[in-house]
Amino acid sequence: MNLTREQKDQFNEILEEVGATLDISETEHKAAVQSYQAVGSYLSAEGSNLAPYEPTILLQGSFLLGTVIKPVNKDDDLDLDLICQLKNKPLLWTQKDMKNTVGDRLKEHKVYNELLKEEGRRCWTLKYRDSSNRGDKYHMDILPSIVASGYQVLLKEAFSQNYEEDMDHLAIRITDKMEGILDTSINVEEWMKSNPFGYARWFYHQASIKEKGFFNLRAAVEPVPGYQSKKLPLQRVVQILKRHRDMMFNGDENKPISIIITTLAAKAYGKETDVIEALMGVVSRMRDGIQEKYDPERFTWYKFVANPVNPEENFADKWLKTPEKEKNFFDWLDKVEEDLESFSMQRGIQLQESLSDTFGRDIVAKAFTSIGERKRLLTKQGRNRFDRTIGLTSAGSNIIPSHKFFGNAETED
Amino acid sequence: MQKRKTRCIRLAMQAANLRSKYPSGQLTLNRDQSFIWRGSLTPSPMGGTYELKVRLHVKDGVKVWGTAPKSLSLAPGKLSLPHVYDSEKQLLCLYYPKDNEWDRYMFLGDTILPWAIEWLYHYEIWVINGGKWTGGGIHPSS
Numbered sequence: 001m002n003l004t005r006e007q008k009d010q011f012n013e014i015l016e017e018v019g020a021t022l023d024i025s026e027t028e029h030k031a032a033v034q035s036y037q038a039v040g041s042y043l044s045a046e047g048s049n050l051a052p053y054e055p056t057i058l059l060q061g062s063f064l065l066g067t068v069i070k071p072v073n074k075d076d077d078l079d080l081d082l083i084c085q086l087k088n089k090p091l092l093w094t095q096k097d098m099k100n101t102v103g104d105r106l107k108e109h110k111v112y113n114e115l116l117k118e119e120g121r122r123c124w125t126l127k128y129r130d131s132s133n134r135g136d137k138y139h140m141d142i143l144p145s146i147v148a149s150g151y152q153v154l155l156k157e158a159f160s161q162n163y164e165e166d167m168d169h170l171a172i173r174i175t176d177k178m179e180g181i182l183d184t185s186i187n188v189e190e191w192m193k194s195n196p197f198g199y200a201r202w203f204y205h206q207a208s209i210k211e212k213g214f215f216n217l218r219a220a221v222e223p224v225p226g227y228q229s230k231k232l233p234l235q236r237v238v239q240i241l242k243r244h245r246d247m248m249f250n251g252d253e254n255k256p257i258s259i260i261i262t263t264l265a266a267k268a269y270g271k272e273t274d275v276i277e278a279l280m281g282v283v284s285r286m287r288d289g290i291q292e293k294y295d296p297e298r299f300t301w302y303k304f305v306a307n308p309v310n311p312e313e314n315f316a317d318k319w320l321k322t323p324e325k326e327k328n329f330f331d332w333l334d335k336v337e338e339d340l341e342s343f344s345m346q347r348g349i350q351l352q353e354s355l356s357d358t359f360g361r362d363i364v365a366k367a368f369t370s371i372g373e374r375k376r377l378l379t380k381q382g383r384n385r386f387d388r389t390i391g392l393t394s395a396g397s398n399i400i401p402s403h404k405f406f407g408n409a410e411t412e413d
Numbered sequence: 414m415q416k417r418k419t420r421c422i423r424l425a426m427q428a429a430n431l432r433s434k435y436p437s438g439q440l441t442l443n444r445d446q447s448f449i450w451r452g453s454l455t456p457s458p459m460g461g462t463y464e465l466k467v468r469l470h471v472k473d474g475v476k477v478w479g480t481a482p483k484s485l486s487l488a489p490g491k492l493s494l495p496h497v498y499d500s501e502k503q504l505l506c507l508y509y510p511k512d513n514e515w516d517r518y519m520f521l522g523d524t525i526l527p528w529a530i531e532w533l534y535h536y537e538i539w540v541i542n543g544g545k546w547t548g549g550g551i552h553p554s555s
Contacts, residue, residue, distance in 0.1 A: 004458060006458040007458040007459050009458070010457055010458045010459045011459060014459075347459055347460060347461050347462070348456075348459075348460045348461020348462070348537055349461055349486055349537055349540050349541065350461070351459055352537065352540070352541040353541070356541065364541065365541055365542035365543060366542075368538045368541055368542055369538065369542045369545055369547055371538070372534075372535055372538040372542075372547025372548070373547050375531075375534065375535070375547070375548075376535075376547055376548055376549045379531065379548075379549070380549070384531070386527060386530055386531075388434060388435060388526075388530075389437075389455070390455055390457070390458045391454070391455045391456040391457040391458060391460050391530050391533075391534065392456060392457045392530065392531065392534050393457065393458055398527065400527050400528070400530075400531050401523065401524055401527065401528075402514075403507070403508045403509070403514045403515075403524070403528055404508065404509040404512070404514065404549065404550045404551050405495075405496040405506060405507065405508070405509075405528075405532065405535075405546075405548050405549065405550025405551075406496065406506045406507075406508065406509045406510065406550060406551060406552070406553070407495070407496040407497050407498055407505075407506025407550075407552070407553075
């Protein structure tokens with residue numbers, strides 16, 4: 001990509017604004033938090049069958065990582081990944097018992113019972129509908145899990161101290177239908193491990209850059225994570241990549257999954273401080289994070305995308321069974337590279353059209369409108385800098401003098 | 414804006430100012446006490462390139478036309494360009510005359526041309542966002 005410094009700065013401003021437009025607003029964030037807290041309160045209320053196990057509901061997934069983006073269609077649900085942590089596991093509980101205890105409590109609720117989807121492999125899924133006028137819609141995956149007594153303390157510590165590579169102590173125990181021990185094992189040590197908070201800690205470690213006042217790491221893991229409007233470059237990159245994927249695959253069930261995109265992007269990220277440099281760097285190095293392993297039983301090589309906090313877990317395990325998923329991933333990455341290259345060679349309206357095609361007209365229109373309004377304000381304040389040969393640019397040595405555009409009113413359509 | 418109230422700027426001085434500030438343009442002096450400047454402007458580093466024609470006449474003042482693209486794209490659903498005196502002729506409206514935002518005491522190179530750059534900047538956004546003008550300004554009351 002051969003762009004001048006000023007061109008990169010402008011491209012950066014555009015990408016940053018597209019990212020910000022894809023993000024959910026503070027109002028939407030608050031609404032999501034209220035919704036899951038409502039479910040949480042219900043699960044831990046006095047008289048709940050879960051009360052003896054001190055249930056805590058925590059957000060994981062893209063809300064925890066700060067990489068949430070709006071769904072492509074306004075009417076689609078927002079995904080909320082929740083963990084229902086339980087303590088004081090009764091000796092004789094199997095995974096099935098734990099999962100059913102949570103499920104029973106949900107089914108006791110008249111409304112939730114209607115919203116409960118078919119039982120998933122690990123989670124209960126609630127198609128939550130906010131009863132207020134806004135009618136927010138969430139696809140809530142509730143993952144029951146067992147943790148030891150001091151877990152919350154461990155979590156706080158892990159997120160406030162220096163990074164340590166061994167995240168194993170943050171692992172939680174969950175249920176998994178496929179394991180075959182669902183209704184027999186009472187030994188938690190045998191249950192499937194998952195480590196969403198260890199993963200999040202790793203992600204923030206990858207994402208961190210030296211900039212003052214940027215990020216409150218600990219706040220991300222509070223039971224009620226605060227709204228962060230300012231995102232780290234890696235977070236923006238992940239948002240942009242996910243949107244690119246959403247637009248390209250439009251709900252195809254074999255689309256590249258977010259955990260693979262997020263993990264490979266985080267692995268490939270080189271601490272660039274500009275979104276545009278970060279995006280270019282990530283895209284050029286993402287393939288390096290995919291390992292190839294040999295399966296001696298099937299005499300075949302297969303792709304492996306290791307979970308950074310549990311290297312034995314392969315996020316791409318479904319690729320072997322469904323080769324289309326693997327093909328889609330590489331086609332997608334090729335397209336991202338192609339599109340970035342195209343953008344770098346286009347100018348003006350043509351560039352704007354390409355961006356609209358790739359990221360969606362509404363999003364791009366809103367992003368440019370925001371940028372344009374900022375420029376208007378700059379002119380008003382006598383701070384709109386420009387250069388005579390390359391136009392409006394913050395590094396320009398001239399200033400647009402104050403004035404008002406005039407002329408005929410446009411004919412309305 | 415600083416205005417030199419002593420004397421208005423002579424045509425030749427305006428021409429010299431344009432030649433120096435926008436050297437890639439071409440100037441044609443006319444016998445009717447006017448000149449025409451033609452040149453390319455880019456609204457931003459990633460913006461398109463546009464040809465403009467500027468005419469300054471000693472009595473009639475200044476006019477600015479977009480000359481290339483010959484037919485500037487319109488935002489979907491819109492029938493004319495924003496902030497122009499004449500959409501077909503692409504005659505741009507860059508300042509509010511009633512407030513004397515431009516007069517013959519000011520160099521074109523410091524006012525009209527920068528405003529043209531800014532017009533083009535907001536024009537490109539207007540095309541892509543469905544016809545919302547982000548540059549501010551006012552309309553004559555209909």
